[in-house]
Structures are given as structure tokens and as C-alpha cells.
Amino acid sequence: MDKIGNEQLLDEIGPVKEMLQTCIQCGTCTASCPNNEFMDITPRHMWRLLLTDHAEALFSSKSFIMCSSCYYCTLRCPRGLELTSAMSLLKQAASRLKLKKFKRSSLFYDAFLDSVQKHGRVREMEFITHYFVSLKNPVIPFGYASLGLKLLAKGKIRPEFGSGSSGKLTGLFKKVAELEA
Amino acid sequence: MKYLYYPGCSLEGTSVEYNISTKVLLEALDVQLEEIDDWNCCGATAAESNSHLLSYVLPARNLALAEKMNDSKQILVPCSACYLNLKKTEVAIKKDKDLFGKINTVLAEEDLVLKGDIIVRHLLDVLSNDIDIETIKETSQNRLSGLTVAPYYGCQCLRPFSVFDDPEDPHSMDELIQATGANLFEWDMGGQCCGASNTTTKPEAGMALVGRILKAAHGADAILTVCPMCQMNLESSQKKISHKEGIDLDIPVLFLPQFLGLAMGKIPKDVGLDLNLSNTGPLMKKAI
Numbered sequence: 140m141d142k143i144g145n146e147q148l149l150d151e152i153g154p155v156k157e158m159l160q161t162c163i164q165c166g167t168c169t170a171s172c173p174n175n176e177f178m179d180i181t182p183r184h185m186w187r188l189l190l191t192d193h194a195e196a197l198f199s200s201k202s203f204i205m206c207s208s209c210y211y212c213t214l215r216c217p218r219g220l221e222l223t224s225a226m227s228l229l230k231q232a233a234s235r236l237k238l239k240k241f242k243r244s245s246l247f248y249d250a251f252l253d254s255v256q257k258h259g260r261v262r263e264m265e266f267i268t269h270y271f272v273s274l275k276n277p278v279i280p281f282g283y284a285s286l287g288l289k290l291l292a293k294g295k296i297r298p299e300f301g302s303g304s305s306g307k308l309t310g311l312f313k314k315v316a317e318l319e320a
Numbered sequence: 321m322k323y324l325y326y327p328g329c330s331l332e333g334t335s336v337e338y339n340i341s342t343k344v345l346l347e348a349l350d351v352q353l354e355e356i357d358d359w360n361c362c363g364a365t366a367a368e369s370n371s372h373l374l375s376y377v378l379p380a381r382n383l384a385l386a387e388k389m390n391d392s393k394q395i396l397v398p399c400s401a402c403y404l405n406l407k408k409t410e411v412a413i414k415k416d417k418d419l420f421g422k423i424n425t426v427l428a429e430e431d432l433v434l435k436g437d438i439i440v441r442h443l444l445d446v447l448s449n450d451i452d453i454e455t456i457k458e459t460s461q462n463r464l465s466g467l468t469v470a471p472y473y474g475c476q477c478l479r480p481f482s483v484f485d486d487p488e489d490p491h492s493m494d495e496l497i498q499a500t501g502a503n504l505f506e507w508d509m510g511g512q513c514c515g516a517s518n519t520t521t522k523p524e525a526g527m528a529l530v531g532r533i534l535k536a537a538h539g540a541d542a543i544l545t546v547c548p549m550c551q552m553n554l555e556s557s558q559k560k561i562s563h564k565e566g567i568d569l570d571i572p573v574l575f576l577p578q579f580l581g582l583a584m585g586k587i588p589k590d591v592g593l594d595l596n597l598s599n600t601g602p603l604m605k606k607a608i
Contacts, residue, residue, distance in 0.1 A: 173512065173513040173515075173529055174513075174518070174529075177522070177524065204522075205522060205525060207475075207515055207526075207529075208475070209475040209512075209513035210475055210478075210479035210480040210487075211475075211479065211513075213479065213480045214487055214488070221480075224368075227368045227369055227372075230368075230370075234369065234370050243521060244521050245369075247517070247520070247521050248365075248370050249370070252363075252367065252370055252374075255361040255363070259358070259360040259361065260329045260361045261361045263333045290597075293595050293597070295333055295335075295336060308378075311377055311378075311426055311427075311429055311430065312374070313429075314425070314426045315371060315426055316371075318422055318425065318426065319372070319373055
């Protein structure tokens with residue numbers, strides 16, 4: 140665990156706990172989740188940890204970053220809780236706190252948003268190159284090389300290496316950061 | 321009929337054939353599209369995993385730009401992830417005045433104002449509700465009647481907002497497919513998740529979800545999709561998953577407007593069929 144204690148974690152996720160107050164622990168979310176077999180603790184268990192202030196235990200699991208936003212749990216929750224949004228809020232907290240355990244996902248999202256901030260639109264080749272470089276692991280990209288070559292051959296992606304253009308949406312990104320500080 | 325058009329980033333890159341075929345099909349159906357000037361990325365799932373406010377500001381900028389255009393008050397969106405982000409913003413600003421205010425504070429940086437009178441529509445919504453199905457029937461002349469195809473909806477055009485279909489048991493593609501004369505492949509995987517970006521960041525989990533769908537589609541002549549992310553996931557790992565599962569799971573995967581375009585007599589190149597990653601050769605042979 141990073142050197143962030145239970146109290147600080149609780150502080151970060153206070154609004155998520157607030158959202159989930161009426162959870163009845165029925166487990167419909169777990170039964171509906173397509174990724175549950177890859178989670179070390181189930182969605183229902185996550186909400187229980189959250190509601191009983193066990194934030195450290197919650198963040199010692201990688202369950203919430205397995206969420207692929209299919210919205211089945213949100214659709215089916217008998218209490219009408221926005222559980223997919225709760226998953227996103229936990230991802231946001233992990234990213235804000237720069238928790239090492241979630242680095243790979245955070246770097247993926249950062250690389251994506253960096254491209255958006257610069258160009259207004261995501262340039263897929265630039266973003267994925269940036270992501271692979273930020274992983275600092277020369278082996279991982281090879282798993283994607285054949286797909287990358289296919290896409291290049293079809294003219295669907297273009298090699299791009301830091302076009303250096305000034306950030307198109309930097310003003311908006313700055314203002315968002317200011318309001319969220 | 322006229323709609324504002326938001327293609328989204330994937331349709332300029334990895335899913336350019338979705339853009340090509342959407343335009344070709346809608347033109348054939350006498351629908352006009354006016355692309356939103358200077359549109360930006362909707363934030364995909366990256367923005368909501370990073371910042372709550374940013375995940376609304378990025379779509380909101382597009383809605384504000386759309387409001388400045390006088391062509392229509394409806395935006396047509398082919399990509400399901402873009403559709404959901406734009407839709408969720410359309411819905412949220414009607415409920416959350418505080419968020420609405422913050423969004424406009426940020427947009428003021430670019431001298432933009434969001435009023436909130438735009439309606440966001442998915443391509444499938446427009447095809448299944450606004451279009452006269454007879455046009456497809458008459459033009460198709462049963463060209464593809466020998467094919468059996470599996471409609472795949474994915475998640476984000478169906479959930480969490482149930483706008484045009486049953487989010488548990490989707491059927492909006494049925495009538496469109498049957499109008500071409502082709503047969504429906506019966507399965508219950510149409511609304512299941514393809515794994516989204518897990519196929520890149522958590523491949524073990526992502527590939528398992530793709531594998532389930534490909535296995536269930538075994539026996540169909542093709543899978544039809546309405547989302548660039550689903551299309552990429554279902555197309556790009558067929559060899560890898562076939563090898564792992566020990567069965568041949570190769571199957572053509574087409575965007576719905578590619579299929580409808582072909583049915584209506586367009587040649588494969590017109591609908592960008594040369595750009596698909598899956599092998600569409602067997603499909604075309606069987607169709608002829």
C-alpha cells in the first residue's frame with residue numbers, strides 16, 4: 140500500500156459513500172457484472188467495505204478498475220444506485236492520489252487525455268505510443284505489434300511523434316482543474 | 321430529414337469505414353448530415369476515470385457548438401461511447417443546476433454558452449425509428465437473403481439510458497436486418513459487454529469477454545455492430561482467441577450501415593469493406 144492512510148482515503152471517497160447509503164447488499168451488481176470472475180473482491184463486497192469505512196481494504200483490491208462500464212449493475216440495482224458512476228469515482232480517486240497499484244490504468248487515461256488536450260481530438264497512434272513509453276516496460280508493446288501493423292497497413296493510424304502543437308483545449312482543462320481544486 | 325453529425329475520433333481513425341458507410345447509407349435514405357464545426361473528443365471513458373467535471377465539459381463543448389448551428393436540433397452519433405457521453409450531458413444539465421453552471425463557467429473560456437436544447441440520437445435509434453423501412457425493403461431486393469447475421473449491440477447505446485430499445489433484450493436491429501431479406505441469427509449475446517478498453521489494459525479479462533461473444537456467434541455468417549470499440553474488439557483478436565480455444569472463431573464483423581449499404585446495392589468499396597480487419601471475403605462469396 141502507498142503511504143496513504145485510511146483517513147485520507149476516506150476523505151477522498153466521502154461522496155461515493157454518500158451515494159451508496161441505501162445499498163441493501165443484495166448482490167445483484169455482482170451477479171450482473173461480466174468482469175466479476177477477474178475481481179478479487181466482488182462489487183457487493185466493495186460497497187460493504189466502503190460503507191463500513193474500510194477504505195484501505197477497498198483500495199488494496201483492483202476490482203474497481205476491472206469495471207468496463209457496461210451499466211448492467213446500474214440498470215438492475217433495485218435501489219436505483221448509480222454503481223457504474225461509483226466505480227468511475229473510485230478510479231478518479233486512485234488517479235488523483237497517484238496510487239502505484241493503479242498506475243497502468245491511470246497512465247492509459249492520462250495519455251489519452253493528453254492527446255485530447257493538445258489536439259481537441261484523440262490521435263490514436265500518438266496516444267498509444269505515449270502510453271507504451273510511459274509504461275517504461277519494453278516488452279508490453281510487442282503484444283500489440285501485429286494489430287498496430289495491420290492498422291498502419293490499412294491507413295487507419297499514422298505514425299506521429301509529438302507534433303508540438305500548442306494545446307487546443309488547454310484553456311478548458313485548466314479551468315476544470317481550477318474548479319475542482 | 322436533416323441531422324447535425326458528430327462522427328467522433330474513432331470514425332476518423334480506426335473505424336473510418338463506419339464513417340464512410342454511415343454517410344453512404346444515409347445519403348441513399350435521403351437523410352442529410354451537417355457535421356458540427358470544430359467538434360472535439362467526447363472524453364471516452366478516460367475523462368470519467370480522471371475528472372468528474374471534465375467528463376461533462378468535453379461533451380458539453382460539442383453540444384454548445386451544435387446549438388450555434390441552425391440546421392437541426394438533433395445530433396446523430398454513430399459511436400456508442402460518444403453517444404453515451406453526449407447523452408449523459410444532455411440529461412445531467414436538466415437535473416443538476418450546479419453542474420450546468422460549472423460547465424458554462426468553463427465553456428466561457430472559449431466564449432461558448434450551453435443552453436441545453438439539443439437532443440442526442442444514436443444512429444441505430446434514427447435508423448430504427450425515423451427511417452421508412454420500406455425504402456430498405458424495396459432497394460434491397462433480397463440481395464443478401466442467403467446470409468444469417470448476428471446483431472450485436474454492446475452496452476452503451478442501450479444502457480444506462482433506455483431510449484430506443486430494451487436494455488436487457490435488444491431487438492431494434494431485427495427489423496432492419498429482415499428488411500434486407502437476410503436471416504437473424506438467434507442468440508442472447510447482443511447486449512453483452514465486449515470488455516471495452518480492458519482488452520488493452522487488462523487483456524486476460526478483456527479477451528475472455530470477446531471469446532464468449534465469438535463462441536456464441538459460431539455458425540452465423542457475420543456479426544453486425546454499432547460501436548467502434550465493439551467492432552475493434554470483436555475483429556482484432558480472432559486469431560489469438562481461436563488459437564487459445566482450439567476452434568476456428570474467424571467471422572466477418574461489419575458495421576450495421578456497411579451491411580445495409582451492401583444490401584441496398586452498394587459495392588464493397590463504397591461502404592469501406594476493404595478496411596475491415598476481419599476477413600469479409602467468405603461473406604461476399606456466399607452473398608453472391
